[in-house]
Amino acid sequence: MEVREQLHKTLKKYFGYDSFREGQEALITQILNGKDVLGIMPTSGGKSLCYQLPALLLDGMTIVVSPLLSLMKDQVDSLRDMGIAAAYLNSSLDRQELLQLMDDIRYGNIKMLYIAPERIENEYFLSAVRQVNVPLLVVDEAHCISQWGSDFRPSYQGVARLYDLLGKRPVVAAFTATATKEVQEDILFQLRLQQPFQIVTGFDRSNLEFIVEKPADKMRFLLSDLNPNDSSIIYCSTRKNVESVHKKLAQKGFAATLYHAGLPEAERQANQEAFLHDRKPVMVATNAFGMGIDKSNVRTVYHYNMPKNIESYYQEAGRAGRDGEESRVILLFSVQDIIINKLLNSKTNDGEATNKLNKMINYCYTNQCLRAYIQEYFGEVIATQDCQHCSNCLNKAEQKDITEEAQKILSCVVRMRGRYGIQKIISVLQGSKQKGITDYGLDKLKTYGQMSKYSDQALREMIGVLIADEYLQVVGDQYPLVQVTQKALSVLKEGGKVAMSYALEETGDRAAKQTGKGLYDTGLFDRLRQLRMELASEHGIPSYIVFSDVALHDM
Numbered sequence: 001m002e003v004r005e006q007l008h009k010t011l012k013k014y015f016g017y018d019s020f021r022e023g024q025e026a027l028i029t030q031i032l033n034g035k036d037v038l039g040i041m042p043t044s045g046g047k048s049l050c051y052q053l054p055a056l057l058l059d060g061m062t063i064v065v066s067p068l069l070s071l072m073k074d075q076v077d078s079l080r081d082m083g084i085a086a087a088y089l090n091s092s093l094d095r096q097e098l099l100q101l102m103d104d105i106r107y108g109n110i111k112m113l114y115i116a117p118e119r120i121e122n123e124y125f126l127s128a129v130r131q132v133n134v135p136l137l138v139v140d141e142a143h144c145i146s147q148w149g150s151d152f153r154p155s156y157q158g159v160a161r162l163y164d165l166l167g168k169r170p171v172v173a174a175f176t177a178t179a180t181k182e183v184q185e186d187i188l189f190q191l192r193l194q195q196p197f198q199i200v201t202g203f204d205r206s207n208l209e210f211i212v213e214k215p216a217d218k219m220r221f222l223l224s225d226l227n228p229n230d231s232s233i234i235y236c237s238t239r240k241n242v243e244s245v246h247k248k249l250a251q252k253g254f255a256a257t258l259y260h261a262g263l264p265e266a267e268r269q270a271n272q273e274a275f276l277h278d279r280k281p282v283m284v285a286t287n288a289f290g291m292g293i294d295k296s297n298v299r300t301v302y303h304y305n306m307p308k309n310i311e312s313y314y315q316e317a318g319r320a321g322r323d324g325e326e327s328r329v330i331l332l333f334s335v336q337d338i339i340i341n342k343l344l345n346s347k348t349n350d351g352e353a354t355n356k357l358n359k360m361i362n363y364c365y366t367n368q369c370l371r372a373y374i375q376e377y378f379g380e381v382i383a384t385q386d387c388q389h390c391s392n393c394l395n396k397a398e399q400k401d402i403t404e405e406a407q408k409i410l411s412c413v414v415r416m417r418g419r420y421g422i423q424k425i426i427s428v429l430q431g432s433k434q435k436g437i438t439d440y441g442l443d444k445l446k447t448y449g450q451m452s453k454y455s456d457q458a459l460r461e462m463i464g465v466l467i468a469d470e471y472l473q474v475v476g477d478q479y480p481l482v483q484v485t486q487k488a489l490s491v492l493k494e495g496g497k498v499a500m501s502y503a504l505e506e507t508g509d510r511a512a513k514q515t516g517k518g519l520y521d522t523g524l525f526d527r528l529r530q531l532r533m534e535l536a537s538e539h540g541i542p543s544y545i546v547f548s549d550v551a552l553h554d555m
């Protein structure tokens, strides 16, 4: 029988599907040809099938390294339902079960063994597994191996040791949904993949509507937006938030449950089950919930707090609409989210994490198509700039072209040689006669006074947009300086356009208007200042750290 035909037959016979999804057939064929592979496919793209099907066709026992107990159990249960001899090895087995499993392995009774990374060097396991043929080693959720990723697990780094412990090096197949270029490189390196076949299938999830909201009262927004009959996940950044959001929803009569690492294992399991079987269709959880969860009918994923990077965000958002039906992902953003994240980062002082956080913040402030922003972040070829399916594209009507203003601001920054902060730039544009301007000769610049009819507030907002869209960047910690980026050239020289989400008034007090969109609203500004004082005194964090870090986005 021809190979292709055999693959399709197996697909139909065991899995009941008529056709492969994007990337599946290529990955499966390469694995069967003995090649290492790295498959990068979006959440619910169908990664499991890419290794389960070859496992059926290969002689011997396939090993699948998988990070979560619940995930292993679900997969093994469904494989057994299909009549496939699957088993798992993790900390949930008692001694009796472990010994029985070792016998099963030795006698060749197991076709697919799921294993937790911590168990790889278990002596019983090693001695049993050496007696059988292992044609394929699968590393699922392979981003866990990388410190650059969002779910780093040190135990994953032991996976490559298994190659030497087995008699013969198996074909290695790694899979993940979320991988920036660095993480991809790191996976290849850490797993020592040999000239692997790599495939990245479309990241874009066309059935998801991406929405960023900046409600004054998040809880109120949630209560009015949440459909009690639909399945939803609400992600919160802390256990405390999970508890309080869950409590309020329950009080209002929503069938909601909760999940976070602080709950006892049994309770977590029970809550997860209640959600999966729609007894409680609303799940309030920290990011501890969801990796590998295959619930098809989640209609909305809310982020009650802004996640710490786009990787985490996209992975969590991707749990909506796995059945392909129209679904929404809604990020509820507030300035406090920035502060909390910046504070957490300031403790570790991790530059990489700060960069990633800034990209996340920019996502909340950009006026670009949100889809395009995400694709660009992951280094994808941008499919669209106008998806008509994200809150920015849908609100385009309210956008104003600020290209001319942007050109003035950018050329002012160029002339100021990137040596000044936002306030100075504003003063120069307005033509201020302050000492700090005239003393430095800044009043001699060609751009001096060119935007004198704009208020402080209006200029701040425009500069904010230019930062968010990365025409400008802020560098330096204690004294943040504003500089132009490479991208600014497109506006200065190549006729690129810049838009802003709401009409600008040239003068006058904008604070009263409360569009809810600006980080630079006067109300927010004061609240921010107050919050920083509190944080500095409550947590004993030196105030200059709080001030300078937060200053990046609120000067």
Ligand code: ADP
Binding pocket: 017, 018, 019, 020, 021, 024, 041, 042, 043, 044, 045, 046, 047, 048, 049, 177, 294
């Ligand atoms: P992930 O890539 O997130 O690991 P899964 O392997 O859990 O995704 O697959 C997601 C869903 O897609 C599952 O319900 C699976 O049965 C289904 N699926 C996978 N491959 C196909 C296919 N070729 N045709 C139809 N459904 C598929």
Ligand code: MG
Binding pocket: 047, 048, 140, 292
């Ligand atoms: Mg999976």
Ligand code: ZN
Binding pocket: 368, 369, 370, 371, 372, 385, 386, 387, 388, 389, 390, 391, 392, 393, 394
């Ligand atoms: Zn869009």
